[in-house]
Amino acid sequence: MTMTATAPHEHHEAAGFFRTYLYSTDHKMIAKQYLLLGLIMAVVGGFLSYAMRWQLAWPDTEVPGFGFVGPETFNVLVTNHGTIMVFFVAMPILLGSFGNFLIPLMIGARDMAFPRLNALSFWLLALGSTVLCVSFFVPGGAAPAGWTGYPPLSAKAEYTGVNWGLNLWLLAHAIEFAAFLLGGVNFLTTVVTMRAPGMTMGRLPLVIWQQVAAATLFLLSVGPLIAGAVMLLMDRLVGTGFFIPERGGEPLLWQHLFWFFGHPEVYVVLLPALGAALEVYPVFSRKPVFGYRWIIWATICAGALSFIVWAHHMFVSGMDPRLAMPFSITTILISVPFALTVFAMVASLYRGSISFELPMLWGLGFLAMFTTGGLTGIFLGSAPADIYLNSTYFVVAHFHYTLISAVIFGGYAGIYYWFPKMFGRMLGTRLGQLHFWSTLVFFNLTFFPLHWIGIAGMVRRIANPLQYEMVAPHQWINVFSTLSLLGLVASQLVFFLNFFLSQFRGRPAPANPWNATTLEWTAPSPPPHGNWGASMPAVERWPYEYSAPGADRDWVGQRAPTVEALLRGEGRA
Amino acid sequence: MFLSWLPENISSFGRDIDGIIGLIYYITLAWFVVTMGTLLVFIVRYRRRPGQAAGYVRGERLREAAWILVPCLLILVLDLWIDFKGAAVWAKVKVDLPQSDVHVKVTGKQFNWVVTYPGPDGKFGTEDDKTFLDEMHVPAGKPVRLTLEAKDVIHSFFLPNLRLKQDVLPGRAIPAWLDAMKPGQYEMPCAALCGMGHSGMKATLVVHDATGWATWVAEQWSGEKK
Numbered sequence: 001m002t003m004t005a006t007a008p009h010e011h012h013e014a015a016g017f018f019r020t021y022l023y024s025t026d027h028k029m030i031a032k033q034y035l036l037l038g039l040i041m042a043v044v045g046g047f048l049s050y051a052m053r054w055q056l057a058w059p060d061t062e063v064p065g066f067g068f069v070g071p072e073t074f075n076v077l078v079t080n081h082g083t084i085m086v087f088f089v090a091m092p093i094l095l096g097s098f099g100n101f102l103i104p105l106m107i108g109a110r111d112m113a114f115p116r117l118n119a120l121s122f123w124l125l126a127l128g129s130t131v132l133c134v135s136f137f138v139p140g141g142a143a144p145a146g147w148t149g150y151p152p153l154s155a156k157a158e159y160t161g162v163n164w165g166l167n168l169w170l171l172a173h174a175i176e177f178a179a180f181l182l183g184g185v186n187f188l189t190t191v192v193t194m195r196a197p198g199m200t201m202g203r204l205p206l207v208i209w210q211q212v213a214a215a216t217l218f219l220l221s222v223g224p225l226i227a228g229a230v231m232l233l234m235d236r237l238v239g240t241g242f243f244i245p246e247r248g249g250e251p252l253l254w255q256h257l258f259w260f261f262g263h264p265e266v267y268v269v270l271l272p273a274l275g276a277a278l279e280v281y282p283v284f285s286r287k288p289v290f291g292y293r294w295i296i297w298a299t300i301c302a303g304a305l306s307f308i309v310w311a312h313h314m315f316v317s318g319m320d321p322r323l324a325m326p327f328s329i330t331t332i333l334i335s336v337p338f339a340l341t342v343f344a345m346v347a348s349l350y351r352g353s354i355s356f357e358l359p360m361l362w363g364l365g366f367l368a369m370f371t372t373g374g375l376t377g378i379f380l381g382s383a384p385a386d387i388y389l390n391s392t393y394f395v396v397a398h399f400h401y402t403l404i405s406a407v408i409f410g411g412y413a414g415i416y417y418w419f420p421k422m423f424g425r426m427l428g429t430r431l432g433q434l435h436f437w438s439t440l441v442f443f444n445l446t447f448f449p450l451h452w453i454g455i456a457g458m459v460r461r462i463a464n465p466l467q468y469e470m471v472a473p474h475q476w477i478n479v480f481s482t483l484s485l486l487g488l489v490a491s492q493l494v495f496f497l498n499f500f501l502s503q504f505r506g507r508p509a510p511a512n513p514w515n516a517t518t519l520e521w522t523a524p525s526p527p528p529h530g531n532w533g534a535s536m537p538a539v540e541r542w543p544y545e546y547s548a549p550g551a552d553r554d555w556v557g558q559r560a561p562t563v564e565a566l567l568r569g570e571g572r573a
Numbered sequence: 574m575f576l577s578w579l580p581e582n583i584s585s586f587g588r589d590i591d592g593i594i595g596l597i598y599y600i601t602l603a604w605f606v607v608t609m610g611t612l613l614v615f616i617v618r619y620r621r622r623p624g625q626a627a628g629y630v631r632g633e634r635l636r637e638a639a640w641i642l643v644p645c646l647l648i649l650v651l652d653l654w655i656d657f658k659g660a661a662v663w664a665k666v667k668v669d670l671p672q673s674d675v676h677v678k679v680t681g682k683q684f685n686w687v688v689t690y691p692g693p694d695g696k697f698g699t700e701d702d703k704t705f706l707d708e709m710h711v712p713a714g715k716p717v718r719l720t721l722e723a724k725d726v727i728h729s730f731f732l733p734n735l736r737l738k739q740d741v742l743p744g745r746a747i748p749a750w751l752d753a754m755k756p757g758q759y760e761m762p763c764a765a766l767c768g769m770g771h772s773g774m775k776a777t778l779v780v781h782d783a784t785g786w787a788t789w790v791a792e793q794w795s796g797e798k799k
């Protein structure tokens with residue numbers, strides 16, 4: 001299964017601004033574009049969450065810097081906060097940026113298989129983001145039907161009073177899906193066909209395995225939802241009735257299509273973050289990852305299972321109640337492969353020599369937060385418990401623990417770890433420490449109490465908790481959570497400051513600042529166009545050779561000194 | 574930490590649902606403590622110290638991997654236990670509806686709950702039907718049969734104190750039931766985003782004791798012939 005390396009690109013001369021920063025086909029520049037877009041959209045999504053939480057803490061008061069919210073705008077905030085964070089922040093950063101940056105560098109290729117398609121998928125995403133942002137400014141305002149967009153509410157303008165805002169919201173999704181479909185094809189083709197000599201699938205770093213799994217899940221699950229989005233758009237624009245009962249349609253059909261995609265989508269976001277954490281543990285504990293092959297199999301099992309669990313979002317939706325238990329069983333079973341992965345991560349620290357540098361702190365934070373979010377998922381996966389907990393703030397707390405653990409903790413683990421390779425400088429550690437600890441504390445203060453208020457009966461997507469006798473006595477939780485969110489947002493400002501200061505003032509990064517084994521650290525920081533200069537890398541062992549007995553130092557890189565050495569079979573692991 | 578936040582339960586099957594929530598709570602709490610405890614111990618025990626080198630542990634061979642595989646087997650067993658217990662509760666609440674001589678139809682619309690009683694003839698769609706807005710009356714200690722509908726968009730019928738929730742959809746009549754054990758007034762919020770009036774869309778459930786129920790029925794349908 002050895003793949004031949006592609007010839008170096010011919011056009012290596014210095015390119016102009018336009019070619020370098022905008023119409024670039026270099027996977028590393030495209031990765032930076034994805035990162036920047038994701039961060040910008042994170043600012044937008046974060047701003048919406050600030051206005052939303054302010055309204056929840058102090059209903060119907062003026063939100064500083066935003067204005068009056070009230071129930072109508074609140075629905076817009078709820079909807080677009082979710083849409084932006086999942087589709088325009090998590091995916092661009094974890095899949096778009098990490099995948100593009102890491103895949104060629106870690107498998108030993110010069111670029112992605114289809115560099116122009118790669119640029120196209122980024123610019124499609126940029127277009128989708130623009131369409132979504134524009135939707136805020138059309139008459140009637142932006143989409144208010146929830147990030148899940150359930151019809152019939154979303155199917156007829158008269159139900160929400162919003163016409164073009166919601167159409168554009170659907171259009172933005174369609175464009176985003178197209179962008180990541182192209183990206184996913186590119187990821188898979190690259191990993192399958194462009195690995196360096198010696199880079200067998202059994203030597204692929206785990207983060208690449210997770211990226212491949214994520215891209216595969218996305219490709220296999222998004223088709224039905226694209227069809228669904230087109231059908232919904234037609235219901236709205238040309239008067240079809242796919243989801244409208246009085247025209248012979250079926251509202252539940254949308255929910256099946258949405259969640260058939262929606263559950264795998266959770267793993268599309270989660271797996272790359274999991275992968276980033278898995279790369280970080282061995283480096284900062286100086287020992288191999290525990291159970292490399294077991295983790296790969298667990299990922300494959302979880303991915304397969306994720307296609308037969310979707311109706312756990314629909315236990316009380318009105319589908320045939322006899323369908324609930326089969327889906328409940330598959331859902332709860334998915335805890336087994338993820339428990340295996342979590343245990344493997346913990347075991348990866350066993351007999352390590354752990355140093356708590358920033359990527360490691362984020363990696364460990366990911367583990368703790370993800371475990372919490374995973375465990376609360378069992379409550380919601382159980383059909384009878386979900387009768388009560390469905391649609392309460394318990395759900396909100398649960399998915400923020402799973403998704404934020406992935407996007408924030410896993411994402412920052414990756415950003416802090418690969419920043420030196422990406423930008424050629426080290427991220428500042430003082431601000432980094434402040435960023436990590438304040439994020440950890442404020443994240444938990446913001447979201448943990450939401451479990452309680454959810455169990456106490458506060459339902460999701462209400463603009464004014466004080467309207468409910470059951471919730472009003474617990475209003476202090478809403479105030480507390482909002483105040484903590486302000487802290488959480490302020491903590492991210494520390495990161496932005498650090499990110500931009502370090503671009504200019506950071507210590508120049510050596511090629512391999514962490515003494516890591518994987519291929520990307522054998523390229524210069526930052527790697528030049530084409531990554532490897534004249535000599536292409538060859539690979540002679542698995543990716544986690546730390547503290548191996550008999551070696552003269554505590555790490556041995558994957559890269560063979562020369563292709564000839566590889567062919568002689570030296571140092572095979 | 575979690576369970577004490579549940580509101581008072583007044584429903585006959587609420588105990589079963591709380592039981593499942595409690596079962597899952599203790600199981601997940603145990604795993605949380607074990608996993609986080611191990612993590613903390615490792616973090617402290619294996620922090621970088623001079624003179625202490627890391628070990629080369631790959632965890633690939635079955636003998637090593639058993640350390641993580643055996644706990645997973647245990648999880649599988651606990652999962653099946655939760656499913657097994659849960660299936661019975663689910664069937665009781667959602668599948669096997671008991672016989673009942675009180676029948677109420679509840680229809681969600683933007684942004685009210687319309688509650689309809691069939692009246693003395695026991696049939697909906699006749700003249701003696703009575704309709705209430707955002708107000709539902711039931712007798713205590715008796716199973717009540719519900720038919721849940723929606724007029725426009727999806728709403729969700731939620732009675733926190735009765736541990737009952739059911740989305741309602743236009744074009745469908747979904748059967749459900751409840752058995753309220755304690756007289757009183759209880760809140761009934763809509764739990765599905767249904768438009769700009771969703772926040773604040775709620776009704777009141779009034780549970781009457783036996784004499785109260787008889788009085789209420791008599792008040793509503795007295796003087797009416799048949």
Ligand SMILES: [Cu+2]
Nearest residue numbers: 262263310313
């Ligand atoms: Cu799901």
Ligand SMILES: [Cu+2]
Nearest residue numbers: 763765767771
């Ligand atoms: Cu509602």
